[in-house]
Amino acid sequence: MRISSVTMFETSTASLNRQQSEFLKVSQQIASGRRVVNPSDDPQAASRAVGVDQAKAVTEQFKDSRVSARNSISQSESIMNSVSDAVISAKTLLVQASSDTLSDVDRESIASELKGLYESMIGQANATDGNGRYLFGGYKDNAPPFVKSADGTVQYQGDNNVREQRVDASRLMPVNDNGITIFKSVPSGAGYLAESGKYSFDAASNKFDRNGFNQGDVTFRGPQIRDVNNEDYGSDFRVNVASDIGGNLTYQVERFDTGTSTWATTDTASANLPNGDWATNINENGSLSLEFGGLAIDLEGTPEPGDQILVAQAGSEQREPDLFRTMEQAIRVLESPADNPAKKADLRNTLNTSMRDLDNALDNVLTVRASAGARLNELDVVDAVGSNRMLNYTQTLSDLVDLDYADAISEYSLRQVGMQAAQKAFVDIKGLSLFNYM
Known part of the structure; x- marks a missing residue:
């Protein structure tokens, strides 16, 4: 060759x-510093590295999402803390206002303090985040969720939805509670409440509307639970005061039928006369005890025909819970001079009902706040899992494409x-x- x-x-x-x-x-x-500089250096490792790198980027995005979710939940939790403090202060003022030693001027002063707390609650309910979105309006976050109507009452203009954010591949977390959950709800298991006044049922809204005040000076205590096994237990009812032909006072109990949205008259009886599904009894202190559906309510004073007392489950459709309405009712009676027996009875009954409403409202706010705290704890756990996942991805990516300097130098x-x-x-x-x- x-x-x-x-x-x-x-x-x-x-x-x-x-x-x-x-x-x-x-x-x-x-x-x-990389063993695989070009895909041709190791096609299989390069292909796997692309997948791992994408998973790593998604995990990093979830981390940023959790930061945003934590900020929103923390802000909501802080606001609920302020609301709970305001409710506690309001309850303290109502306890103070219940003293018979106070004058009308003293009660007006307390009403002025309550107004400040009331306005503070409205401001907290209409709080916004750093982007100008209202926190508690649900999906309607471009306008204040709580607005004062022409009659001075606060109405909710938001919706029932809860904004959520994906904080991990398999976790869609609520980052804000709507205004109904915080300000217009009660915790599960809340008891019965009594309220004096004249009521009518509005079939359109499926709830009671208070459209008048009692003329007598009757006050109430309770209701107390006597028999949870009673067949009528759990029903909302009202007591109507009337008079018979002889001018004697009679008491009529009407149970609300949730199936037909109508009142069903059960019985009419004179005082101290057991009758049918319910009974009356004169206590040792002279008060009248009415018992129906496993519940008992004690009445003191002299009612007038036409007076009514509503007994309803807290949070039921017939008596919608509303923290702002509770504050409005308390302010109303404290600003009105208690210059006759009927107004004094209205003052005592309204304050008693308002204090029980505030207790339920406080329990509800604390429950929602506890839920927010639980979500913050969950974010910490998901963060720890995400950090471990990032370490695994980083190690896998390093094993696939990073350089062994000892081998490379040789x-x-x-x-x-x-x-x-x-x-x-x-x-x-x-x-x-x-x-x-x-």
Whole structure:
């Protein structure tokens, strides 16, 4: 086989190029710190690395989402803390206002303090986040959720939805509670409440509307639970005061039928006369005890025909819970002079009912606040899981594409020696010529 000078030069040049290419590849790996600089270096590892890198980016995005969720929940929790403090202060003022030693001027002063707390609650209910969105309006976060109507009462203009945010692949977390949950709800298991006044049922709203006040000076205590096994237990009812032909007071109990949205008259009886499904009894202190549906309510004083007392489950459809309405009723009676027996009875009854309403409202706010705290704790747990996941992804990505410097440096030295040997061989070969011996 004849080997020409051109063949030797081409062979040597190819060897030099190959050695330089390998040397350059190792140099790029050392400079970048990665074993897989180009997908062609290790196609399988490069493909797996793309998937791991995408998963890592998604995990990082969930981490940012949890930061946003934590900020929203923390702000809501802080506001609910302020609301609970306001409710406690309002309850303290009502206890103070219940003292018979106070004058009308003293009660007006307490009403002024209650107004301040009332306005503070409205401000907290209409709080916004850092982006100007209202926290407690549900999906309607572009306008104040609580607005004063023409009659001075506060109406909720938001919706029943709860804004949620995905904080992990399998967790969609509520980041805000709506205004109904916080300000117009009671905790499960809340008891019965009594309220004096004249009521009518509005079928459109499916609740009682108070459209008048009692004329007598009757006050109530209770209701107390006597028999939870009574067949009528759990029913809302009202007591109507009337008079018979002889002018004697009679008491009529009407139970509300939730199935037909109508009142069903059960019985009419004179005082101290057991009758049918309910009974009356004169207590030792002279008060009249009415018992119906496993509940008992004590009445003191002299009612007038037409007076009514409503007994309803707290949070039922017939008596919608409303923290702002409770404050409005308390302010109303404290601002009105108690200058006759009927107004004094209305003052005592309203304050007693308002204090029980505030107790339920406080329990509800604390329950919702506890839920927010539980979500903050859950975010901490999800953060820890996410951090461990990020460490695993980082380690997997490093195993796939990162460089082992000890191996790379050894390879670098080997390729350097190989390239130098190829260069030396080329120099020696190109010097071979017959002309050197002629």
